[in-house]
Amino acid sequence: MILNIPIIDKTQPDMLTWDCTQDGQYSVKSGYHAIMEWGNIPNASPSNNSQHIWNVLWKLKVPPKHSHLLWRVLHNALPVKNNLFKRGVSDGHWSTGLVLRRSDGSTVGVATRTHNGSADVVTGEAMGLMDAIEWIEKLGEQSVIFELDSQVIVKAVKGQSNIFKSWGKVVRRCSLFLKGNPRSDIKWVQRKANQATHEMTKWAEIEPNKEWTTNIPFCIWSVIQKDKGNIPSFQDE
Structure with a gap:
């Protein structure tokens, strides 16, 4: 059972958390x-x-x-x-699809990630954000917009909320990234504007933990074209 607990960020200290509230604080x-x-x-x-x-x-x-x-x-x-x-905690895993695009919606690269263990939906979304941060840092990008269709996580990062759940570590990690890269931001988008990442999440079941800068998986070709009309413009300040 312990092995099913997702470890999100080993660089941050452990903390006491209450499992029965969204922010991990007891009431x-x-x-x-x-x-x-x-x-x-x-x-x-x-x-x-x-x-x-x-x-x-x-x-x-x-x-x-x-x-x-x-x-x-x-x-x-x-x-x-x-x-x-x-309460039904059992074996499982979470998958993440990552899509890096230019301001016009054209694709720079895509990636898939998988994590062993069981987690709730919000934690799974947070793990996806952590994957994105680590990928962006690996690529050396300093001017990006993280787009998520999870209002809970985006609101927590924007409000610098003190979250006592494991996904709170991702909130703090993202806040540090944004502070160190002032030309970057995080935004909430509707699910219809994030279909490419959802398709890549499905593709992670077939090709997990891989990255593409060329020969992008065919599963998102049509989605990329459709998404272009939903991508908000990003202008450097």
Whole structure:
């Protein structure tokens, strides 16, 4: 199971994260919903012993979320290995399609990437952004626009949000790249303007972890032509 956790950026330190919110930050509300989901609250009235423990915890002079955390520990409500298996975490992999184009929509190169392990959709999108950053740095490009159809990630980067999930490392990594390359940017685009990358993502199942600057896979030829009408112009400042 540990091997199924995607490692996004080894250069950044580990952090504590809460799995039941999108940004990884714990809240009492999310804790309550998590307990209900995991089925660890009995339907019947609580026993005298449980009620006594609950009363003692609430009398402690600590923030409510800390008392709530202690209660979850006592009731086996933490997302430990057994609970995670119950929630359906299993083997799998994620694929990414990358397309580098000029401002007129013509293609400079394309690439595919694959990652072993299980992840949610947002983390998968973030892994794609990390692949793009690493590819751009490898090519030595300093003036680019990262186009994603994931509003969650684009908004997090634009707002420099403090995300405590694993994909938050990508947000910070992208922010550092943009800071070091002021002529670059990240933008949200509609899915119809990003079809070429989706086709390359499918192609990654056939030819994973490859790059093309010539003889681009035929699967995106027609898509590139159609996408040109949806590509926003990019003018150097």
